[in-house]
Amino acid sequence: GESVGLHLPTLSVQEGDNSIINCAYSNSASDYFIWYKQESGKGPQFIIDIRSNMDKRQGQRVTVLLNKTVKHLSLQIAATQPGDSAVYFCAGGSRTGSYQLTFGKGTKLSVIP
Amino acid sequence: GAVVSQHPSWVICKSGTSVKIECRSLDFQATTMFWYRQFPKQSLMLMATSNEGSKATYEQGVEKDKFLINHASLTLSTLTVTSAHPEDSSFYICSARRQGGGETQYFGPGTRLLVL
Numbered sequence: 001g002e003s004v005g006l007h008l009p010t011l012s013v014q015e016g017d018n019s020i021i022n023c024a025y026s027n028s029a030s031d032y033f034i035w036y037k038q039e040s041g042k043g044p045q046f047i048i049d050i051r052s053n054m055d056k057r058q059g060q061r062v063t064v065l066l067n068k069t070v071k072h073l074s075l076q077i078a079a080t081q082p083g084d085s086a087v088y089f090c091a092g093g094s095r096t097g098s099y100q101l102t103f104g105k106g107t108k109l110s111v112i113p
Numbered sequence: 114g115a116v117v118s119q120h121p122s123w124v125i126c127k128s129g130t131s132v133k134i135e136c137r138s139l140d141f142q143a144t145t146m147f148w149y150r151q152f153p154k155q156s157l158m159l160m161a162t163s164n165e166g167s168k169a170t171y172e173q174g175v176e177k178d179k180f181l182i183n184h185a186s187l188t189l190s191t192l193t194v195t196s197a198h199p200e201d202s203s204f205y206i207c208s209a210r211r212q213g214g215g216e217t218q219y220f221g222p223g224t225r226l227l228v229l
Binding site: 041 | 119147156157158206208210220222
């Protein structure tokens with residue numbers, strides 16, 4: 001079955017620095033990926049997504065990179081702010097079928113003021 | 114747009130009782146709703162997929178008779194935890210996929226269940 005995992009469980013960065021959160025996936029059938037941010041006691045919040053026919057997508061202060069060759073994606077956060085402190089999950093899914101998502105384990109990002 | 118609500122936000126119940134959790138898409142119609150469970154410091158685990166007007170599809174290991182799901186309309190799905198036990202204590206989160214709106218799932222704020 002599919003598994004989506006993260007390389008680093010925790011990440012501490014200085015305020016203003018860039019953050020990079022990594023994720024690996026195993027199911028080649030996954031054709032889209034989503035990054036979510038989850039603050040303590042809250043539901044996941046959509047950040048950015050990318051389809052498998054792309055290798056890069058940019059949003060406001062965030063960039064997602066997808067490397068299908070090695071089944072790896074990353075989330076880059078520019079000029080990290082204290083409000084970015086949260087747990088970040090990557091999730092993969094397939095548009096053929098029920099659109100179920102498989103979530104990675106999560107990376108806790110702590111921003112040092 | 115794409116706001117999903119859950120009610121209640123937290124609930125405490127006695128062992129053996131049943132608890133119903135509601136999930137509503139407030140500003141869109143949801144073809145599909147999903148129910149997840151999340152234990153402390155762990156990831157989200159999909160419990161079931163719910164399509165409006167049809168029976169839910171449960172993931173392996175999730176008891177359908179214990180976790181009753183009803184998706185009666187395009188904006189409401191309910192999860193009922195029957196005969197709850199302390200091991201059912203968890204954070205239950207629903208998500209909704211917009212009708213005709215692609216693959217993105219929008220998540221509710223979650224419901225914290227504590228079974229005593």
